[in-house]
Amino acid sequence: MHSDHDARIFKVLAGVLGKSAAEVAQLAASQESAGGDAQFWDSLQHINIILGLEAEFRVQFELMVAIDLKTIPRIRAQLASMLG
Amino acid sequence: MIFHSLDFILFFLFVLAVYWNLNRKFQVFFLLGVSYFFYGYIHPWFLYLIFASTVVDYGCGLAIGRFPQHKRTILWVSLAVNLSFLGFFKYFGFFVDNVAELLRLAGLPSFTNNLDIYLPVGISFYTFQSISYIVDVYAGRLKPRENFFEFALFVVFFPQLVAGPIERAIHFLPQLDQDRTLKVQEVREALFLLVWGFFKKLVIADNVAFIVNKLFALEQTTFPLVWVGVFAFGVQVYADFSAYSDIASGSARLLGFQLTRNFNHPFISASPAEYWKRWHISLSSYIQDYIFLPLYFYLSRKAIKRAIVISLLITFFLVGLWHGAGWNFIWFGIYHGVLVIIYGWFKGFTPPWIRDNRWLKPFQIVLMFILAHIGFMLFRETEMIYILRHLSLSPFVGGTPLQQQAAWFLFGQALFLSLPLWIHTLYEHYRDRLFPADSGLRIALHTVVSLLMFMGILVLRGDSQSFIYFQF
Incomplete structure (x- = not known):
């Protein structure tokens, strides 16, 4: 995974969640260690994160895929598969 | 059959006694049989509806797996069937009542609703469960279940059939693939x-x-x-x-x-x-x-x-x-x-x-x-x-x-x-x-x-x- 992608993902998350990029990086690490299943944002923030990621990376997620992108590891994996 | 009845207690003791003496494969058949008995005990007529719903969703799940290019159409077919059953048995009488009332309020010739549609117990619960299966298969979260009996058990599993919890296929079906044990x-x-x-x-x-x-x-x-x-x-x-x-x-x-x-x-x-x-x-x-x-x-x-x-x-x-x-x-x-x-x-x-x-x-x-x-x-x-x-x-x-x-x-x-x-x-x-x-x-x-x-x-x-x- 490109670290450039990480930085851009963290920027989007930081904007929606009202946290610093460093705090988001910590969230990412804790989600990794929790097996990637712990969600740290609510459903409204989730949609705003998805829309923010679509704007940032100029991609469009399929509806069902977007609903499943509830953690940073899943977001990373999905973007990696779409952007290479 | 309701939980707080002697019938249920006897039924459940019988189920436990037989169930733990069967191997995993036969446990599924047995649970499916007793679940149908449990539901049919309330009213045998209910069984036709739940069986029809099961067959449709089982077929649609397989069809999505075989013909992914048509998966959207198949999803809509499943949703249409499930929601038609639910809509007719649960909401049609309400709809007719309201149409009659609207006509009356508008001063137009109205009618009296003589329909007496019997609401199948638990239909809202098992319909939502079936829909969760089809949507998850459609979304690629879940593989279509090949074994009809396992899928049918997911729909009719008697402990939560009548009033939930609404169990999702993605949570329940994998449990059928594991050996079940009973720890103290x-x-x-x-x-x-x-x-x-x-x-x-x-x-x-x-x-x-x-x-x-x-x-x-x-x-x-x-x-x-x-x-x-x-x-x-x-x-x-x-x-x-x-x-x-x-x-x-x-x-x-x-x-x-x-x-x-x-x-x-x-x-x-x-x-x-x-x-x-x-x-x-x-x-x-x-x-x-x-x-x-x-x-x-x-x-x-x-x-x-x-x-x-x-x-x-x-x-x-x-x-x-x-x-x-x-x-x-x-x-x-x-x-x-x-x-x-x-x-x-x-x-x-x-x-x-x-x-x-x-x-x-x-x-x-x-x-x-x-x-x-x-x-x-x-x-x-x-x-x-x-x-x-x-x-x-x-x-x-x-x-x-x-x-x-x-x-x-x-x-x-x-x-x-x-x-x-x-x-x-x-x-x-x-x-x-x-x-x-x-x-x-x-x-x-x-x-x-x-x-x-x-x-x-x-x-x-x-x-x-x-x-x-x-x-x-």
């Missing part, structure tokens, strides 16, 4: 859940139902009497519905299955959003994932103004409609949607030192408790004229001295009956700190409390009432 700790926890569930139903819910039925039947009422009735109904519906979920979970655990937790002490919620994360969790999380999020995402992407408000109102309208074919349920849903919107709006400009202030939390919990009970009034009172009458009663008019005494007396009774619920909330809050899992202390406590509850059931059980959520 599992048995202990399952038995405690069963006794606690029966206690909540037979001692709390059925006794408090007496107060509720009396107070809601009063022609001449007062503000205190109405709100004591509403408080008592809150106790009743929580005890009744969570009892069903606990008995379902306990029964399933004794068969080696884990069901979704359906309640997490909803009356300590500090906001509507938190309330719906604690109340009927299997429904609210289902609605969130399968209706709210897709809808909100779709509207947001289309840059529709106030997408969040529209999505929340539509979602909660459907939550209300899911509960029943009646305007009171629709208002119940919309009321909760409006609460979520108002709280979200306030949250936007409330400074964190107020929002996250732990000293204010008790006040937030009390406020949410009151707001949730206003919702219960809409839930319980089916006639709009009575709802409006209750809401227009003045809190400064207490009625005659006898009415005031009666209100205090019945409030005391309802509060006393609800005490075990509050104690249970406190217990679960401190349990892991004071009584570590599997410790001798916890085992001893559960044994003593289970025996006390068992004696309570024998001595204090109220007049038997059907589970409230059976009607959905």
Whole structure:
């Protein structure tokens, strides 16, 4: 995974969640260690994160895929598969 | 067959005795057979409908796997069939009534609805389960289940068939692939859940139902009497519905299955959003994932103004409609949607030192408790004229001295009956700190409390009432 992608993902998350990029990086690490299943944002923030990621990376997620992108590891994996 | 009957106890003992002597493959056949028996025991006619629904969704699941290029069409076929069954049996009579009423109001020739459509018990629950399977297969979250009998068992699994929890295929079906064992700790926890569930139903819910039925039947009422009735109904519906979920979970655990937790002490919620994360969790999380999020995402992407408000109102309208074919349920849903919107709006400009202030939390919990009970009034009172009458009663008019005494007396009774619920909330809050899992202390406590509850059931059980959520 490109670290450039990480930085851009963290920027989007930081904007929606009202946290610093460093705090988001910590969230990412804790989600990794929790097996990637712990969600740290609510459903409204989730949609705003998805829309923010679509704007940032100029991609469009399929509806069902977007609903499943509830953690940073899943977001990373999905973007990696779409952007290479 | 209802849980709190001798029939069920004998049936379940027979199931356990045979089930654990079979290998995994035959356990599925056996559970499928006894689940159909359980459901057919209520009314044999119900079996045709659930079987038809099962065949359609099984076929559609396989078809999505074989013809992925047509998966959208197949998804729509499945949704159309499932929602047609649900729509006809649950909502058609309501729809016809309203058309007749509209014609009458418009001064046009109207008609009387002579349709008497029998509502198959649990149809809302198993329809949602089947839909979860098809949507998850469509989304690629789940592989189509090749084995028909396993899929049929997912739809008809008897412990949670009639009133949930609404089990998702992605949670239930993988359990069929694992060897099921029965550990001593599992048995202990399952038995405690069963006794606690029966206690909540037979001692709390059925006794408090007496107060509720009396107070809601009063022609001449007062503000205190109405709100004591509403408080008592809150106790009743929580005890009744969570009892069903606990008995379902306990029964399933004794068969080696884990069901979704359906309640997490909803009356300590500090906001509507938190309330719906604690109340009927299997429904609210289902609605969130399968209706709210897709809808909100779709509207947001289309840059529709106030997408969040529209999505929340539509979602909660459907939550209300899911509960029943009646305007009171629709208002119940919309009321909760409006609460979520108002709280979200306030949250936007409330400074964190107020929002996250732990000293204010008790006040937030009390406020949410009151707001949730206003919702219960809409839930319980089916006639709009009575709802409006209750809401227009003045809190400064207490009625005659006898009415005031009666209100205090019945409030005391309802509060006393609800005490075990509050104690249970406190217990679960401190349990892991004071009584570590599997410790001798916890085992001893559960044994003593289970025996006390068992004696309570024998001595204090109220007049038997059907589970409230059976009607959905």
